[in-house]
Amino acid sequence: EGYPILHGEGEDEAFGIEDCRVAFIEDTYYLTFTAVSSHGVGVGMRTTKDWKTFEKHGMIIPPHNKDCAIFEEKINGMFYALHRPSSVDLGGNYIWIAQSPDGIHWGQNKCIVKTRKDKWDSKRVGAGAAPIRTAKGWLAIYHGANENHEYCLGAFLMDLNDPIKVIAQTDGPIMKPQEKYELEGFFGQVVFTNGHIINGDELTIYYGAADEFVCAAKLSINEILAQLSAVRK
Amino acid sequence: EGYPILHGEGEDEAFGIEDCRVAFIEDTYYLTFTAVSSHGVGVGMRTTKDWKTFEKHGMIIPPHNKDCAIFEEKINGMFYALHRPSSVDLGGNYIWIAQSPDGIHWGQNKCIVKTRKDKWDSKRVGAGAAPIRTAKGWLAIYHGANENHEYCLGAFLMDLNDPIKVIAQTDGPIMKPQEKYELEGFFGQVVFTNGHIINGDELTIYYGAADEFVCAAKLSINEILAQLSAVRK
Structure with missing residues (x-):
């Protein structure tokens, strides 16, 4: 009100x-x-x-x-x-x-x-919600899309004191469109997030599915961190 | 040295x-x-x-x-x-x-x-050197190009105290490629400036001709101001 x-x-x-x-x-x-x-x-x-x-x-x-x-x-x-x-x-x-x-x-x-050639994020990448402070660094959830406009979510990790330095990134997506309401809709094959709630290790991601529905998914921050691979510069 | x-x-x-x-x-x-x-x-x-x-x-x-x-x-x-x-x-x-x-x-x-449809600056516009303080406002020399990539120079005037407000602009170009060294070269039909010297009313514009030669041209600031037409918002 x-x-x-x-x-x-x-x-x-x-x-x-x-x-x-x-x-x-x-x-x-x-x-x-x-x-x-x-x-x-x-x-x-x-x-x-x-x-x-x-x-x-x-x-x-x-x-x-x-x-x-x-x-x-x-x-x-x-x-x-x-x-x-x-x-x-x-x-x-x-x-x-x-x-x-x-x-x-x-x-x-x-x-x-x-963007990374021949991967799920080959065409475009973009940040989701505010990066998450963890003991290992700033964790960012991001969306990536390929040439077929399939939007998935991945993650990367930045240095706590100097976030210009990217330490690690997931090789594959941590979430991809697979349910019917994610595959079909106004803009199909899309999961896209710009909001979340953090409760300890539990990350509730709010995301748009197929540019038509608003959904929520619960993920473990530690499980996301475990999927990261070191980035070599 | x-x-x-x-x-x-x-x-x-x-x-x-x-x-x-x-x-x-x-x-x-x-x-x-x-x-x-x-x-x-x-x-x-x-x-x-x-x-x-x-x-x-x-x-x-x-x-x-x-x-x-x-x-x-x-x-x-x-x-x-x-x-x-x-x-x-x-x-x-x-x-x-x-x-x-x-x-x-x-x-x-x-x-x-x-950019202005069907004019000499229909495809792209961009600022030249630092805007010039005049009694009437900040005078900017800019380049404009049309669909044929012909680059000319024009001018516009901004409010002295609030330069977000554009007061006036030249309808036609104040300078256009016409000499042989401006028409032919690495990138022909181009006059393009990003430097000048001001001496009273005399403005010496340094400009690239055909992306190949560096030239200078002397113009009168008052004559440029006289070519401006009021911009209606």
């Missing part, structure tokens, strides 16, 4: 806002979402403390960009976020990391996870 | 750095350039006070982005820059503006100048 519906506002959100991630840092919720308009597709941000009043911070990352997940702790005094630019020629649909002194202005962009 | 040659360094500049703009703010030169690698094409930045030692600030704007020109004064305490994202689907090759508290981390991205 009294909680407003969030919708696109202004020129740069004219076609809407979507795929919102929420990061809770100190006393503030940071909402990052895809802002869509004829100007392009970028990452918009609003913040709130009470889900009743929201402060707008404009487009924090310019086009073409999606899948922005802010870390829920500052690291060495800086905010960190994963994001996903798309390139018109060189480059691809890769996961990048950026830093910010205030959560609003971002820089030090670095490419950290690329 | 003793001035180093700048070249690409590290993974995100593996294929080189190009099209450098220089903005002089307080006692520091801000060099923004296109950083090119297999990760994508974005805007890198280095600063210097003496052109002998340079500080690296990584990629300030992620792919796909070029043509970043920082304003040579802070406005209401903030740095401003023009930049040019390219979009894979919605959007295009438009000029955007961003703000920064420190010149290193950027946000509040806004689309301010778009």
Whole structure:
């Protein structure tokens, strides 16, 4: 009751806002979402403390960009976020990391996870919800898709003190579309997440199935960590 | 003597750095350039006070982005820059503006100048050198190209206190390829600038002709201002 519906506002959100991630840092919720308009597709941000009043911070990352997940702790005094630019020629649909002194202005962009040829994540990768702090590092759940637009979920691990360093990544997916409601729908063969709840070792992933249904799946964080393989640089 | 040659360094500049703009703010030169690698094409930045030692600030704007020109004064305490994202689907090759508290981390991205159908700048637009302070507003020289990849120069004017507001723009180009060395070469039919010197009303534009020759042209700032038409919002 009294909680407003969030919708696109202004020129740069004219076609809407979507795929919102929420990061809770100190006393503030940071909402990052895809802002869509004829100007392009970028990452918009609003913040709130009470889900009743929201402060707008404009487009924090310019086009073409999606899948922005802010870390829920500052690291060495800086905010960190994963994001996903798309390139018109060189480059691809890769996961990048950026830093910010205030959560609003971002820089030090670095490419950290690329698509992998001939694997399930050969065409595009993008972060899910806020990375999860574990004893071994920051664990990110991400979506990957192949040339046939089959979307699965995988995971990678970043250094706790310097998340630009990717330590490990799952070789195969940790979750893939297999139920009827995941295989058939508005956009079939898709599991896609941008929210979760952590309760000890139990990770409840909220995910979209076939771009049509909202589902939940419970996974063990330790079992995900056990599936990671070291990344060699 | 003793001035180093700048070249690409590290993974995100593996294929080189190009099209450098220089903005002089307080006692520091801000060099923004296109950083090119297999990760994508974005805007890198280095600063210097003496052109002998340079500080690296990584990629300030992620792919796909070029043509970043920082304003040579802070406005209401903030740095401003023009930049040019390219979009894979919605959007295009438009000029955007961003703000920064420190010149290193950027946000509040806004689309301010778009390509114009059936005109000389129908396919792509991008900022030239740092915008020029005039009594009427910030004057930006920009390049525009049409579907035939003919690159000309035009100008637009931004509000002095709030450069997100574009006040006026030239309808036609202020300079177009017409000499033999502009029409024929490595990439013919191109005039492209990212540097100039201002001396009172005299603007000396340094420009690349046909991606092969470096030329200079003298223009009158007042004559450019006289060619602007008001932009209606």
